[in-house]
Amino acid sequence: MSKLGNLGARLHRGEVGYDFVKNRKIWYGISILITITAIVGLAVRGLNMGIEFQGGAVFTTPKNTAVSVAQAEEHAEEASGHDAIVQKLGDGSLRIQVAGIDTGKSDQIKEDLAEDLKVDAEQINADLVGPSWGDQIANKAWQGLGIFLILVVIYLAIAFEWRMALAAFVALIHDITITVGIYALVGFEVTPGTVIGLLTILGYSLYDTVVVFDSLKEQTKDIGKQTRWTYSDVANRSINSTLVRSVNTTVVALLPVAGLLFIGGGVLGAGMLNDISLSLFVGLAAGAYSSIFIATPLVADLKELEPQMKALKKRVLAKRAQAVAKGEPTEAELAEGGAFAEEASDIEDAEDAEVPQNAAPAVVGPRNQPASRSRGRGRPSGKRR
16 A cells, blocks of 8 residues: 555544544634735735726737737737737737726727738727626626525534534635635736636536545534544544545645646736636645634534533643543544544444443453363363363
């Protein structure tokens, strides 16, 4: 078995692990800092909305236009009086995008561009997008996002419980805010592809969160019938048992997206790929982070506000304090040493089978000698000859 596979197996059995839940205040602080930075960037710079959302025109020049991108951008801004985005396509033509202009002025802008670029005006193709259509697209995008979030909360509340639904909702808002904020800071254009990317990364984030929640639900079925583990302990085990799976899923998804963003968008200059690949790249990373460091620790905090879980935590801590006073290893110390290998779904059985504190140790010693003599001095048959 590979080292990573062996680590995953040990994490699943509880032989090793990191206490994510215990350090949740650190993760909350990091997330709040990143979220505030994203909100400030969004408030200061704003989003660079594409023509699909604010209206405008796209002019495509003939093949092998003998004008540089910088020159075409300067000519387009002079002709329209607005900022322009120019991209050189594979066949040598130029795609000139001007947002926020009155579509009635497109013919004049087209004539001016033809004169400046020294091409025939009839050879320049113009695609117009009215502002009302852009507003409609923007409204539909927000409606789709809102419906998605509502359905997610309803599903999780039915399949799990309202606390998990609330935690997943907070994680999703966390992912959206960070992704949108980075879009504002980077200045990439927001297009329908961006919206598709946002909805896609929410699905990935939700997948990772549901995997951990499903494990947590199974392991806490009879948690109130034992005094070995608090809800936070079991929540931490759920994160560790699915950690390698979540990391593998995220890395495998990020690799092709990174290819689109850094090679397709950065090296080849494919601007349309940037719109969707940046949202996917940032969102996938934020989604994996939030499912591990935000959603599950937040569920543990909400659950331990319940009177039943408060009483359980008090009993567990009292039992551990008593073990420390007697110089015995606590359950947490045993777990770190590998004793936390039982499945949490068998917690009740494990509690019933727990060895009393005053029981004889299961090692070779004087108390075990009668048992040895009863087997006939070590002979398999136990009979004397």
